[in-house]
Amino acid sequence: MIKNLILNIRACLGRAQVRFIGLKRDLYWIPFDVLLPLLGVSTFIFIYKSLKMPPITYTFVILGGSMISYWLNILWSMASQLYWERMTGNLPLFFIAPCSINSILIGMAVGGIYATSVRALSIILLGIIFFKIPIYWQGLPQAILAFLLTLISLYGLGMMLSSIFLLSGREAWHLSNLLQEPIYLFSGFFFPIKTLGFWVASLASLIPASLGLDSLRQSLIPESKPFAFLSFEIEITILCILSIIYIYMSFILVKKIEKIARREGRLITRWQ
Amino acid sequence: MAIIKRLYYSFVLGWKIWSEWAQWWIFFGYLLIRPIFGVAIFYMVIYFAQGNKAMNLFFWILAGNALFQILSGTSTGMVWTIFDDRNFYETLIPIYISPGSFLEKIIGRSLGVGVTGIFTSFFILFLAFLLGANYSIKPSFFYYVLLFLLTGIGFGLILASFSLFMGEGAGYLIEGTISALQLISGVSFTPQLLPTFLQKIAFINPFLYLIEGGRRSLGLSSFFIKEISSERLVYYSLLTSLLTITIGIATFLISEKIARRNGALTRKTNY
Amino acid sequence: MLVIETINLSRIFINKKTKKRIEALKNVSLQIQGGQIFGILGRNGAGKTTLIRILTTLLLPTSGSAYVLGYNVENEYYKIRPYINLVSGGENPGYGVLNIKENLFFFSQLYGIPRKLAKEKINKYIKEFGLEERAYNLVNTLSTGEKQRMQLIRGLLNDPEILFLDEPTVGLDVESSRFIRQFIKKWIEETGKSIILTTHYLAEAEELCNLIAIIDSGRILALDTPSRLKAMGSKEILYEIETTPLSLEFLKNIRGVSIIQDKYLDGKVSFKISLENESLISNVINKISELGSNIIYLRKKETSLEDAFINIVGRSIEDD
Ligand SMILES: Nc1ncnc2c1ncn2[C@@H]1O[C@H](COP(=O)(O)OP(=O)(O)OP(=O)(O)O)[C@@H](O)[C@H]1O
Ligand SMILES: [Mg+2]
Secondary structure, three states: OHHHHHHHHHHHHHHHHHHHHHHHHOHHHHHHHHHHHHHHHHHHHHHHHHOOOOOHHHHHHHHHHHHHHHHHHHHHHHHOHHHHHHHOOOHHHHHHOOOOHHHHHHHHHHHHHHHHHHHHHHHHHHHHHHHOOOOOHHHHHHHHHHHHHHHHHHHHHHHHHHHHHHHHOHHHHHHHHHOHHHHHHHOOOOOOHHHHOHHHHHHHOOOHHHHHHHHHHHHHOHHHHHHOOOOHHHHHHHHHHHHHHHHHHHHHHHHHHHHHHHHHOOOOOOOO | OHHHHHHHHHHHHHHHHHHHOOOHHHHHHHHHHHHHHHHHHHHHHHHHHHHHHHHHHHHHHHHHHHHHHHHHHHHHHHHHHHHHHHHHHOOHHHHHHOOOOHHHHHHHHHHHHHHHHHHHHHHHHHHHHHOOOOOOOOOHHHHHHHHHHHHHHHHHHHHHHHHOOOOOHHHHHHHHHHHHHHHOOOOOOOHHHOOHHHHHHHHHOHHHHHHHHHHHHOOOOOOOOOOOOHHHHHHHHHHHHHHHHHHHHHHHHHHHHHHHHHOHHHOOOOO | OEEEEEEEEEEEEEOOOOOOEEEEEEEEEEEEEOOOEEEEEEOOOOOHHHHHHHHOOOOOOOEEEEEEOOEEOOOOHHHHHHHEEEEEOOOOOOOOOOEHHHHHHHHHHOOOOOHHHHHHHHHHHHHHOOOHHHOOOEHHHOOHHHHHHHHHHHHHOOOOOEEEEEOOOOOOOHHHHHHHHHHHHHHHHHHOOEEEEEEOOHHHHHHHOOEEEEEEOOEEEEEEOHHHHHHOOOOOEEEEEEEOOOOHHHHHHOOOEEEEEEEEEOOEEEEEEEEOOOOHHHHHHHHHHHOOOOEEEEEEEOOOHHHHHHHHHOOOOOOO
């Protein structure tokens, strides 16, 4: 039992380390990684400027921008990852090894969170420097709680998507690419989701980024309370529930994948 | 004549690769879903800020984005074509060594990409009409669409030249240049809101005048550069796109030569 | 010790598009003893990889059963996994942005090998495989041979009881494949563990394997030592002889001897004969000296595994 736990922790850290090293080798692109999302989202800051909105709306956008980098990381480095591992021939070796695929997925998530946090924090930092966005630092403890829960549920969703993408291959990849703008809309990256109306916002809450962002904004910008969708406590509770559901589902899906792979002989092979 | 024929074939090939590499629903998804939700995001942002009071600004933004879409869609599409050819299909070399110049083929294929860009653009304008925009389309609108297509191809050639030598980094180059360009071309907001030094750059940026000309051809009143007449803009814009395409072709020919010398064409950059 | 046992193992694939059934394995029953290299020889599509996949717990049998180290592959797979490993030729798993050491370390962690031990092992193998100079190079800059050596090291990291090698030398040059073959032999001698090796190189099977199973269209057609398989190649006894000038008429008078080929060159006669039994050769030799000719060259032609393969499968391993 303990031996098994140690094995899985080692596998998890091993996979995370691949990401750390990858980030180190790619350091060169980090400025672009940070500047691009910033350029992209600053359009919305200027639109708020032209509408003479108060600077808290800039904080809305910048926080959204840093959340976007997590979402993109989920999409490009989590959801499509098992598919890529299959294409490079790693997947059968993961199956053959005594460790669980889950620990490998968690390792990817840990590595991804680390790499993305570097970007997300830089976006916020640049936002503070360039746009002088107001932030209420007393709310930081609450914000950290909300943020951690958001990450857990978001990466839980990513692990789940990873299995789904592996099952459906290129189609799912296109689908997620297609869903990029819809997700941007429903997660409220550029405006509070309350604006979407109660029912749409409720549905949108299935994406952990929506409630995560809403609770982050509540805790870091007290003036934004009137725009908040639900109270901070309720949002935190829902995020907890989402985390449990997504991680549990991802474990179930991994089991299912292994079953299908062994039964049908596809999934592990490269081009079928 | 032969050139036109070859351009036509490359166009068909480009269109096919662009459209047939996926099922129809995916293709139409890309064509329809992205613009619809792009429009929706702008709408929500403005609605959140001002309710329905700022619809004029909303339609002004949509017009700018629709026009800019032709330029950005075409140029990014071109770079992706080269990129995908090299990494995924490994067709760059067969294309390269088949008869006819490389440039012709790239331009021909980019026309295929350009058609989708124009489609998306018109679709955004159509959505704007549905939402109550009162654009009055002047004949010069089609002239501007053509200029945007040409500029897009020229700009795409410039980006493609650089991406011949780059790996995954090409993605950043493209996205970055396009985002930056969008920011200083008055696509979604007036450049007067930019910090002073960026404002200066914005006002010498020829694409700003191209967008402005395009907007006027939709009968939109401009919030800035009022002093320049629409006729002047017609000439400025023509000059801009001719210049872009000339620079594009020149850069491309030069970098193609360099690429051939140092073997960048055959280098696979992904792993 | 019996390390692998399969009983009427069958595997059917259904092609999703054409709805065609492919019987990749048909009633395969094998018993493989440990401490040796067991070869599976077959043409493309014979079912070698399918068999390996079932034994390495990557694929379920359609019917029949298979036991690896006494555990059923179907439901006790988690007990098998720590004790096996797999290296497939022509595939390069790993991460391009990592160097050889980092890649190997990653794979060692999937087996929970403690950090220090893993690093020691990796260093030892890198030295043995002559990869020291490349140890810090990113794997996407390695040559095919170097990549394959790295893969073999990966397969050894967990000290597997059974190492499965699926065409480990495919696509390698003579030197790289020789290196890998020699390493495999040494490893088996030193550790007494087991290797299951598939290949479609006859020479490789002959050189390495203690036992060879010949598989075709999913069936095991023969299973024996290389030398006994070769004996199945041909029942004929062939000799090649070269003498000083002489008329070959005399051979027609010895019963049980027939001429297969003859050539008259300047000052020499060279011919190939087939004998019904081994003792006839002394008659032939005597006759030649009686006729006053000298033998320049005489050689018994060995039957090859190639002949045996053609005999057993009905066609050569190479043609399409
Ligand atoms: N996942 C699969 N789905 C459908 N058919 C398959 C699958 N895997 C193998 N087959 C078929 O089963 C048969 C045996 O394949 P297998 O890969 O075991 O052959 P092999 O002996 O390893 O050949 P090679 O020398 O080419 O590697 C082939 O006809 C192959 O097409
Ligand atoms: Mg095979």
